[in-house]
Amino acid sequence: MTADEKPAVASTRLRKQGGVALWRQIADGIRQGIREGVLGNGERLPPETDLAERFGVNRHTVRSAIAALVQEGVLRAEQGRGTFIQNKERIVYPISKRTRFSRGIDGQARSTSGRMVDCLTEVASEIVATMLALDPKSPVVKLKSVSLADGLPLSSATSWFDSRRFEGIGKIYEKTGSITASLAHFGVEDYTRRSTTISARHADEIECRLLSLAPGAIVLVTKAINIDASGKPIQFSITRFVADRVELSVSPEEKLEAL
Amino acid sequence: MTADEKPAVASTRLRKQGGVALWRQIADGIRQGIREGVLGNGERLPPETDLAERFGVNRHTVRSAIAALVQEGVLRAEQGRGTFIQNKERIVYPISKRTRFSRGIDGQARSTSGRMVDCLTEVASEIVATMLALDPKSPVVKLKSVSLADGLPLSSATSWFDSRRFEGIGKIYEKTGSITASLAHFGVEDYTRRSTTISARHADEIECRLLSLAPGAIVLVTKAINIDASGKPIQFSITRFVADRVELSVSPEEKLEAL
DNA sequence: TATAGATGTCTACACATATAGACAAATAAC
DNA sequence: GTTATTTGTCTATATGTGTAGACATCTATA
Numbered sequence: 001m002t003a004d005e006k007p008a009v010a011s012t013r014l015r016k017q018g019g020v021a022l023w024r025q026i027a028d029g030i031r032q033g034i035r036e037g038v039l040g041n042g043e044r045l046p047p048e049t050d051l052a053e054r055f056g057v058n059r060h061t062v063r064s065a066i067a068a069l070v071q072e073g074v075l076r077a078e079q080g081r082g083t084f085i086q087n088k089e090r091i092v093y094p095i096s097k098r099t100r101f102s103r104g105i106d107g108q109a110r111s112t113s114g115r116m117v118d119c120l121t122e123v124a125s126e127i128v129a130t131m132l133a134l135d136p137k138s139p140v141v142k143l144k145s146v147s148l149a150d151g152l153p154l155s156s157a158t159s160w161f162d163s164r165r166f167e168g169i170g171k172i173y174e175k176t177g178s179i180t181a182s183l184a185h186f187g188v189e190d191y192t193r194r195s196t197t198i199s200a201r202h203a204d205e206i207e208c209r210l211l212s213l214a215p216g217a218i219v220l221v222t223k224a225i226n227i228d229a230s231g232k233p234i235q236f237s238i239t240r241f242v243a244d245r246v247e248l249s250v251s252p253e254e255k256l257e258a259l
Numbered sequence: 260m261t262a263d264e265k266p267a268v269a270s271t272r273l274r275k276q277g278g279v280a281l282w283r284q285i286a287d288g289i290r291q292g293i294r295e296g297v298l299g300n301g302e303r304l305p306p307e308t309d310l311a312e313r314f315g316v317n318r319h320t321v322r323s324a325i326a327a328l329v330q331e332g333v334l335r336a337e338q339g340r341g342t343f344i345q346n347k348e349r350i351v352y353p354i355s356k357r358t359r360f361s362r363g364i365d366g367q368a369r370s371t372s373g374r375m376v377d378c379l380t381e382v383a384s385e386i387v388a389t390m391l392a393l394d395p396k397s398p399v400v401k402l403k404s405v406s407l408a409d410g411l412p413l414s415s416a417t418s419w420f421d422s423r424r425f426e427g428i429g430k431i432y433e434k435t436g437s438i439t440a441s442l443a444h445f446g447v448e449d450y451t452r453r454s455t456t457i458s459a460r461h462a463d464e465i466e467c468r469l470l471s472l473a474p475g476a477i478v479l480v481t482k483a484i485n486i487d488a489s490g491k492p493i494q495f496s497i498t499r500f501v502a503d504r505v506e507l508s509v510s511p512e513e514k515l516e517a518l
Numbered sequence: 519t520a521t522a523g524a525t526g527t528c529t530a531c532a533c534a535t536a537t538a539g540a541c542a543a544a545t546a547a548c
Numbered sequence: 549g550t551t552a553t554t555t556g557t558c559t560a561t562a563t564g565t566g567t568a569g570a571c572a573t574c575t576a577t578a
Contacts, residue, residue, distance in 0.1 A: 199507070243459040249457070
């Protein structure tokens with residue numbers, strides 16, 4: 001245990017003049033290193049001078065990065081002692097034929113909840129009408145919500161439902177905080193996922209505010225269609241997951257459960 | 260056609276002091292707008308003065324953003340005429356039980372190819388050994404490759420194979436440019452995907468170089484295990500997709516084909 | 519108590535980013 | 549040809565980012 005210690009924080013070489021400040025690249029790097037389990041909860045980060053040398057930058061630059069992460073709640077700095085990890089594991093969110101929010105992250109977080117942000121009835125756009133197999137310009141309910149795990153925002157979702165079939169679903173969701181429970185209220189005993197597409201991009205200002213993210217954060221975007229037992233689409237939703245806190249897992253179907 | 264025109268480019272409000280330069284945020288915004296189909300191929304971008312007003316920044320800042328996108332090949336600027344979209348559709352990459360690269364994006368690109376970057380035999384890390392169900396420290400073949408569609412880099416993958424079973428797979432892949440063909444060479448008639456996890460992060464310097472990306476670009480990272488007909492893991496791979504050029508699609512299993 | 523090691527604060531300077539304004543050069547329409 | 553529109557280039561200035569060094573302050577330990 002004398003020569004070279006464990007890497008602790010990966011130092012992939014950084015680049016200037018790319019429009020992304022060095023301190024932000026370093027902050028992202030440290031955050032990612034933590035989420036990938038290089039450093040565990042409560043452990044001490046290497047000293048600022050070490051990090052500066054490792055990343056090949058000035059100590060002040062590292063301090064800017066740390067300051068940002070402290071602001072985010074990822075790190076905790078104590079003068080004279082060091083800087084420590086203040087953190088949770090990245091939650092694995094399974095995507096399968098029977099994807100459900102609360103069931104999916106069950107056991108990974110102490111508490112989960114959904115909060116309604118907005119709900120209104122509107123005329124279906126072309127895309128929404130297609131996704132829900134409705135006539136063009138049918139009335140639809142648009143429900144925007146935020147899901148939390150242990151009090152931290154995990155995702156923000158916008159869902160569309162056939163207004164004629166699910167009128168007032170917003171109020172039910174507001175009470176229950178669960179899509180599954182809300183659909184059950186309208187007689188949907190079971191539903192399955194027909195398709196999911198996944199992409200990734202930077203979070204915009206609204207998402208940053210809604211999900212408590214730092215500028216430049218990444219969101220995983222899923223577009224999904226849920227169908228009822230008869231195969232009719234009942235929900236089209238676009239969900240934005242906080243990429244730093246979530247990992248999507250595409251598993252084989254739960255074959256037996258459907259019987 | 261007098262009052263308000265179509266939005267053309269979404270102008271979600273920008274933020275300073277976030278460590279990400281305004282011109283980069285604008286570049287990302289325009290690029291995303293294009294990929295989401297707000298503006299079609301060959302169409303003209305609004306004039307720089309308009310964009311500057313729309314984004315609430317100086318014209319020079321917009322010009323920096325456009326310059327970056329021209330460098331990337333997303334836009335083409337012509338003095339006196341305007342700035343035009345120079346673009347391809349985002350390719351949909353399906354992930355299912357029978358995921359295969361060339362088959363997946365078939366029809367979406369005129370040509371697809373795989374190029375080997377590196378191949379070496381190493382001792383399995385703990386993770387790789389677990390994923391391939393091998394004894395700890397077994398010898399494994401590590402194969403790094405880049406996949407292209409129409410000549411543009413689409414993804415970069417690192418795959419591990421049991422060295423005892425697939426010795427020399429690197430040379431076969433180098434010739435064929437196809438994992439499926441290479442596996443077939445070792446008697447693997449068929450294989451299926453057991454699991455896939457998906458996450459997203461910023462590309463590091465190596466990935467930027469390998470995939471011709473601008474700094475700050477996003478990669479979709481999938482970790483997947485493929486198994487043979489008997490259920491034994493034969494390939495563990497980490498693939499980094501260019502988020503701007505790819506959308507992952509999680510579809511229901513192709514039920515009948517397996518019969 | 520003294521010392522080493524860690525974070526916190528300050529100054530000074532170089533370079534990148536953003537704003538502001540003016541004008542040149544190419545294109546299209548009249 | 550003239551004009552309006554649009555991209556390209558230049559200067560100047562203010563602010564943000566990164567480097568460099570010095571020193572203060574807190575903590576743990578000898």
